[in-house]
Amino acid sequence: MPRLKYASRTNAFTLIELLIVVSLIALLATLVFLSLSSVTVRARDQKRLADIRNIQAALEFYRQANLGRYPAALIGGQPLVDGRGVVYLKTVPKDPRDNSDYEYDDTQTDGVDGYHVCFSAEGQNDALTPGLNFVESGTTAVKADLSCAPLGCDCGTVTDTCGKDLLCDNCHSDYCQRTFSDCSDNPSKMALLCPTKPTLGCFCGGGIVYSTSSRLIASPSNCTSADNCDNTQDDPQKTVKFLWQTNDSSNTPDASDREDGRKNVGIATDDGSHPAGEFCHNLRINGFDDWYLPALNELDAMISNHNVPAYLNLDTFKYWSSTQYDATKAWGYDFSRGYDVDPNKCNIFNGGCNESDHVRCIRRY
Numbered sequence: 001m002p003r004l005k006y007a008s009r010t011n012a013f014t015l016i017e018l019l020i021v022v023s024l025i026a027l028l029a030t031l032v033f034l035s036l037s038s039v040t041v042r043a044r045d046q047k048r049l050a051d052i053r054n055i056q057a058a059l060e061f062y063r064q065a066n067l068g069r070y071p072a073a074l075i076g077g078q079p080l081v082d083g084r085g086v087v088y089l090k091t092v093p094k095d096p097r098d099n100s101d102y103e104y105d106d107t108q109t110d111g112v113d114g115y116h117v118c119f120s121a122e123g124q125n126d127a128l129t130p131g132l133n134f135v136e137s138g139t140t141a142v143k144a145d146l147s148c149a150p151l152g153c154d155c156g157t158v159t160d161t162c163g164k165d166l167l168c169d170n171c172h173s174d175y176c177q178r179t180f181s182d183c184s185d186n187p188s189k190m191a192l193l194c195p196t197k198p199t200l201g202c203f204c205g206g207g208i209v210y211s212t213s214s215r216l217i218a219s220p221s222n223c224t225s226a227d228n229c230d231n232t233q234d235d236p237q238k239t240v241k242f243l244w245q246t247n248d249s250s251n252t253p254d255a256s257d258r259e260d261g262r263k264n265v266g267i268a269t270d271d272g273s274h275p276a277g278e279f280c281h282n283l284r285i286n287g288f289d290d291w292y293l294p295a296l297n298e299l300d301a302m303i304s305n306h307n308v309p310a311y312l313n314l315d316t317f318k319y320w321s322s323t324q325y326d327a328t329k330a331w332g333y334d335f336s337r338g339y340d341v342d343p344n345k346c347n348i349f350n351g352g353c354n355e356s357d358h359v360r361c362i363r364r365y
Contacts, residue, residue: 058089074104083214206288241356264322280361
């Protein structure tokens with residue numbers, strides 16, 4: 001009797017089964033990817049928020065140490081340092097996604113310094129809203145506002161009012177309300193207010209910007225009341241010198257601050273006792289009347305990389321600071337030799353003072 005042959009069944013998936021398995025794997029991969037992406041987004045947003053908090057803390061320390069002033073600029077990847085070399089933030093952080101700078105804008109409202117820092121958030125949480133967010137001086141609250149989009153806009157085309165030729169907003173209102181200066185070397189620009197972020201050598205605010213970190217402006221050239229200080233003629237003060245004080249052995253109260261000459265009010269008199277300080281105190285140039293004799297560190301700031309910038313037009317002479325050294329001497333700077341000096345305030349000789357030096361008045365924008 002012949003044997004019956006049975007067809008054996010091969011242990012394999014059908015096409016439909018394979019399609020189902022592949023679909024399930026793809027679905028699981030998508031879920032894992034979305035989950036990891038969500039975690040990554042949250043991590044980046046948390047990093048942004050931590051960066052902003054660190055920046056705000058550093059800005060407040062900076063303000064407290066710099067007479068209520070915030071820095072003029074904040075550059076990612078660079079340290080936040082003031083004019084004295086004090087470091088407030090070792091490295092200014094950048095956006096964790098594309099390594100771009102957080103947008104920083106220094107502002108002033110009614111003479112009070114402030115700032116905005118704008119940044120983008122990718123996700124939604126209790127502190128952040130997807131899209132553009134910003135923080136500002138005086139509060140740690142994070143605000144969502146699309147008006148920060150054009151932060152850093154060039155308001156050079158704005159003429160009469162903010163927004164006439166350019167979309168400017170709450171983040172820029174202070175910047176656009178200022179009279180715009182193109183920061184050229186045109187003396188006619190000196191009478192204009194400085195923009196929010198002038199460049200070194202910018203002609204604005206009555207003179208020439210020589211320090212953006214400390215917001216310092218030097219009087220145009222070396223001029224006296226006999227000159228209109230417009231750099232169009234030889235300035236008499238290049239040959240005129242002033243006594244620091246007319247008494248050789250008198251200690252002057254309120255004249256020892258090294259950082260801010262505005263605090264050295266002891267030499268801002270009108271009785272002829274402190275000629276150098278009085279000259280700056282009474283100076284009126286390009287519509288500005290808040291000039292003063294620089295303190296020692298403000299005078300030192302005129303040196304850049306061991307050289308005097310050409311735009312300052314400084315002679316290689318000794319210049320007075322408003323900082324007193326002791327009862328008989330005051331600090332100055334010898335630009336011909338490149339170091340601080342402490343000449344006698346008066347140095348009485350043959351019945352009169354013979355220690356006189358040059359001055360360069362400054363103000364802050």
